[in-house]
Amino acid sequence: MTAPPIPVESALKSSQDASSPAIVFEQVSIAFERKPVLDGISFHLAKGETKAIFGVAGSGKSTILKLSLGLLKPDDGHIYVLGEDVTELSEEALFDLRRKIGMVFQESALFDSLTVRENVAFRLFEEGNVSEDEIERRVREALSFVELEHTVDMFPSELSGGMRRRVAIARAIVTQPEIILYDSPTGGLDPVTSNTIIELVVKQRDVYKTSSLLVTHRLQDAFTMANHYFDRKANQMKPLPPGARGEVPMGFLILRDGKVIFDGDVHELAQSKDEYIREYIS
């Protein structure tokens, strides 16, 4: 059998940092207008890990991502991001923390009065110490990642929904943040484009060791991520050899009725006896 493509040392290295996970939810609850959405959920996202979050529409997946950024405050519980308790931080302090995190919103949330270039460069402009040339280079690079270099001078309203999603991804990765939160990055996209995005997520995970939470409705996408690794030499995604186990840091989290009903890797998921989960993954 061929050696696991991601060297064991590096897999170990990223799990060594598990003592300081990227994101920790501790008994987090939140209700909207007295309707509980999350009911005491807890989970860890290890450094370098990508965790896919599943659940039916309205189960609170987007809410988890917004809570992680401190855009919403929980009614109860604590959330630690990169060691800091976002439930306790002031809005002012949160802005500094958020610069280390990229987020792809479900509806893209591009600034509609700015061009694609200005959208992607927004954070670089805000940092203020990046030269014009450097900004242009990094914007082009991020856009070429999502194969949208030709749209730099267009406005978001001139793009298709899928293109907007990809611009949003470019905007999130342009500064290479430590954590990326993807909200349904492949939702409503054709198989070719969504494959490009899956490859991009896998590359972020395996090459840049980014920690990420990934909300998706498509279990198949997450299985692909769990069964593939990014081969740096070939610069493309390749399937893991059969029988390989735990070589890629990919986790699964399933929500139901405000609770976490599954939190584990792909093998545990495949072996789960829970009826709801069996039905979900079938």
Add this chain to the structure above:
Amino acid sequence: MELISPTDFAIDFARDKVQAVQDYALLAARSVTNLFRRPLYVADMIQQADLIGVGSLPIVVLTGFFIGGALALNSANTLQRFGSLSLIGQLVAVGMVTELGPIITGLMVSGRNASGMASELGSMVVTEQIDAMRALGTDPTKKLVTPRVISTVFMLFFLTIISDACGLAGGGAVSSLMFGMDWHQYWSTAWQILVFRDVFTGLVKPVLFGFIIATVGCYYGLSARGGTQGVGRATTQAVVASSILIIILDFFITRLVMTIFGYR
């Protein structure tokens, strides 16, 4: 669905209102304290100043001129009865500079820009652009609110001066063309009557009105909820609230300045 008792409803309602006033006060305070925190968005301020100032210029010139003219017409009517038509320049000058210039300009800019700000920020809220901005590590009160407040205060100040001047010109045109008054006499009496107190009242008002227009517009925009309909509601409320506040505040500033400087 549970029924809510009238007292509970009243308490909820009162709490919401108190909360709203508190939120508004916080936003207004932050819009000023942000000036002392980096970064300062100078480019956004200039862009807003251009939008508010240059964009409002035509309506301010027009309304100022015709209000001044109407003021002269009305005054002439009364003054003629007492045979003191020569006082017309003084009446127009004081009326325009202390009262009508600031209030007309304030109301015009409120109608044009408080609504613009509320709808722009409101749309950004409902399309999650404000959340996206926060997620990107940028404070929307710094990037969006402070530049609007600063440039509205700054531009309203100068727009009011322009409106005053146009009003005086309108009054002059009416006096000389319709009542045969000497143009020079009109200007010299108009000019001489103005004392420091009048000019001071007339220039403090636009500063406060500008602050009200921008903070109220941004507050309603940022608290918009419920899709495009919510944005529409926020826009209307912003114009109504800022116009009412301007008129009420106008009374109190006038009263305060009189108390400080004494009556004529």
